[in-house]
Amino acid sequence: MIRDITLGQYIPGRSLIHRMDPRVKIALTFVFIVFLFIASNFEGLLMMVALMFLILFLSGVPLSQYFRSLKAILFIVLFTGVLNLFYGGGRVVWRCPFFPAMQITDGGIGNAVFISIRIVSLILFSSVLTFTTSPTELTDALERLMKPLKVFHVKVHEIAMMMTIALRFVPTLLEETDKIMSAQKARGADLESGGVMQRIRALVPILIPLFVSSFRRAYDLAMAMECRCYHGGEGRTKMKQLHMTGLDAAAVACTAVFCGAVIFCAAYFPASLR
Amino acid sequence: MFVLETKELTYTYGAGTPFEKTAVDQVSVGVEKGEFLGVIGHTGSGKSTLIQTLNGLLRPTSGTVLLNGKDIWAEPKKIRAVRFQVGMVFQYPEHQLFEETVLKDICFGPGNMGLSRPEAEARARRAAEFVGLGEELLNKSPFELSGGQKRRAAIAGVIAMDPDVLVLDEPTAGLDPRGRDTLLNQISEYRKKRGSTVVLVSHSMEDIARCADRVLVMDGGRAVMLDRTDRVFARGRELETMGLRVPQITSILLTLREKGYPVHPVLTVDQAVEELRPLLKKEGGVRHDP
Numbered sequence: 001m002i003r004d005i006t007l008g009q010y011i012p013g014r015s016l017i018h019r020m021d022p023r024v025k026i027a028l029t030f031v032f033i034v035f036l037f038i039a040s041n042f043e044g045l046l047m048m049v050a051l052m053f054l055i056l057f058l059s060g061v062p063l064s065q066y067f068r069s070l071k072a073i074l075f076i077v078l079f080t081g082v083l084n085l086f087y088g089g090g091r092v093v094w095r096c097p098f099f100p101a102m103q104i105t106d107g108g109i110g111n112a113v114f115i116s117i118r119i120v121s122l123i124l125f126s127s128v129l130t131f132t133t134s135p136t137e138l139t140d141a142l143e144r145l146m147k148p149l150k151v152f153h154v155k156v157h158e159i160a161m162m163m164t165i166a167l168r169f170v171p172t173l174l175e176e177t178d179k180i181m182s183a184q185k186a187r188g189a190d191l192e193s194g195g196v197m198q199r200i201r202a203l204v205p206i207l208i209p210l211f212v213s214s215f216r217r218a219y220d221l222a223m224a225m226e227c228r229c230y231h232g233g234e235g236r237t238k239m240k241q242l243h244m245t246g247l248d249a250a251a252v253a254c255t256a257v258f259c260g261a262v263i264f265c266a267a268y269f270p271a272s273l274r
Numbered sequence: 275m276f277v278l279e280t281k282e283l284t285y286t287y288g289a290g291t292p293f294e295k296t297a298v299d300q301v302s303v304g305v306e307k308g309e310f311l312g313v314i315g316h317t318g319s320g321k322s323t324l325i326q327t328l329n330g331l332l333r334p335t336s337g338t339v340l341l342n343g344k345d346i347w348a349e350p351k352k353i354r355a356v357r358f359q360v361g362m363v364f365q366y367p368e369h370q371l372f373e374e375t376v377l378k379d380i381c382f383g384p385g386n387m388g389l390s391r392p393e394a395e396a397r398a399r400r401a402a403e404f405v406g407l408g409e410e411l412l413n414k415s416p417f418e419l420s421g422g423q424k425r426r427a428a429i430a431g432v433i434a435m436d437p438d439v440l441v442l443d444e445p446t447a448g449l450d451p452r453g454r455d456t457l458l459n460q461i462s463e464y465r466k467k468r469g470s471t472v473v474l475v476s477h478s479m480e481d482i483a484r485c486a487d488r489v490l491v492m493d494g495g496r497a498v499m500l501d502r503t504d505r506v507f508a509r510g511r512e513l514e515t516m517g518l519r520v521p522q523i524t525s526i527l528l529t530l531r532e533k534g535y536p537v538h539p540v541l542t543v544d545q546a547v548e549e550l551r552p553l554l555k556k557e558g559g560v561r562h563d564p
Contacts, residue, residue, distance in 0.1 A: 176369075179364065179369070180369065180370055182326065182331050182364065183362075183364045183367065183369070183370040184370060184382075185331060185357065186329060186331060186357055186361070186362035186364070186432070187357075187370075187382055187383040187386060187431060187432065187435065188354055188357055188358055188382075188383055188386030188387060188435065189382075189386060190354060190386065204372065205370075205372045205382065208372035209369055209370055209371065209372050212369075212372075212417065213369055
């Protein structure tokens with residue numbers, strides 16, 4: 001059934017990572033991603049992988065969950081990996097008997113492994129963020145982090161509010177979809193058989209009522225917000241204030257050490273990509 | 275013979291997950307042809323789940339649903355045919371309207387049955403007449419109608435399939451008293467003219483008291499009572515323990531009887547007048563000690 005689809009990826013918990021300030025988590029995730037690309041050799045990458053395993057361990061989220069998030073990008077990893085096999089310098093290991101231009105070199109194998117580790121780490125780092133931070137925390141933190149953009153007249157509060165509302169209404173709309181699907185099925189709508197065009201046409205009786213009801217909900221919500229004198233972010237306080245604690249300082253310090261190590265490796269060891 | 279019957283029907287949501295919940299538990303109920311069955315129960319008692327198994331929208335976890343004596347899941351491929359025979363009107367059915375015109379929307383069901391366009395339209399017009407939608411409304415967009423008209427258009431969309439059994443889930447929710455009366459009259463009228471069977475789920479005991487021949491009471495997923503309407507409501511105190519109540523007038527008469535007055539707990543105001551009149555005639559209404 002449609003409501004069985006898991007929504008968001010947040011896995012509630014009380015681990016060190018869960019308790020961190022979401023702003024710090026977002027900022028650090030950004031730093032990790034940048035440093036994954038600064039690491040230009042296996043030594044540096046090893047530092048990042050070590051840091052990643054440390055965080056995965058601290059997050060208290062079962063490893064199986066992380067594997068599940070990797071499954072989704074397995075194809076991309078394989079695709080880039082295989083492609084990179086053929087685009088490297090160095091000693092030729094294997095040459096295609098039919099197209100001599102296609103050859104695998106030891107440099108290519110190195111590149112393939114390096115890039116694959118990089119992509120996998122990229123996904124795992126961002127998974128930690130989404131697994132340990134609830135959607136509301138995320139939007140709250142984003143709002144705070146984007147505040148400097150106000151200088152450029154970006155409506156930061158409004159954007160954050162829109163994201164919060166959108167997230168809030170996803171389950172509601174799913175439930176609504178379920179109901180409308182049942183109602184149309186009860187009138188004999190056939191959603192399961194037929195060709196592609198027929199199936200697309202079969203969606204019309206579901207999509208139109210869904211649109212209508214989302215507009216209705218939007219009007220109701222706007223009315224309710226206006227009745228409570230909502231007028232945007234100006235002078236608005238937060239019920240849940242974000243606080244940075246010693247925990248966040250520790251996380252920043254730890255990241256700084258590892259990033260320093262990556263820079264050191266980049267300076268003293270030769271680059272691995274050939 | 276029952277036109278629609280469930281045998282030890284059980285439905286469990288999320289079977290095999292930590293969120294497993296049995297919504298309907300071993301329910302065996304039969305509806306006779308032409309009968310008007312009321313279904314009452316507290317929120318979460320399993321009545322909505324139960325009726326969704328009746329036309330195969332939900333497949334029972336165990337047990338069977340028999341339509342004219344045949345298991346509806348005997349051939350899962352043909353479940354759509356069952357849905358044409360057991361018409362289902364959901365709560366707030368006006369949310370399902372989608373076509374450009376009311377007429378086209380009512381034709382959706384008959385069209386899905388494979389009827390030709392003129393035939394489907396003829397049926398749609400008949401259905402619209404049953405629910406009291408005027409000819410002038412049929413070419414309007416369903417979104418231009420008033421709330422009550424939308425509701426009736428949506429119900430017409432189900433009636434147009436000419437089902438043997440019509441199942442309605444809270445059809446009067448959110449309607450004003452007059453709209454409610456009109457709608458219930460139209461449903462009774464439809465049943466009388468077509469000889470079809472009606473199953474009505476409602477929170478309004480007054481509606482049930484007015485229309486139903488028999489009442490099924492659901493509590494915690496189980497069918498706890500199934501009896502003639504007056505007999506079910508005579509057990510008012512038991513119903514109250516399940517978070518239900520009896521029609522107001524019945525409640526008054528039940529209280530009077532507890533205080534020792536010789537009255538029957540009837541279901542409508544008209545009947546109550548007949549019950550109470552002799553009492554008032556007796557010398558200023560002297561109290562009869564039990």
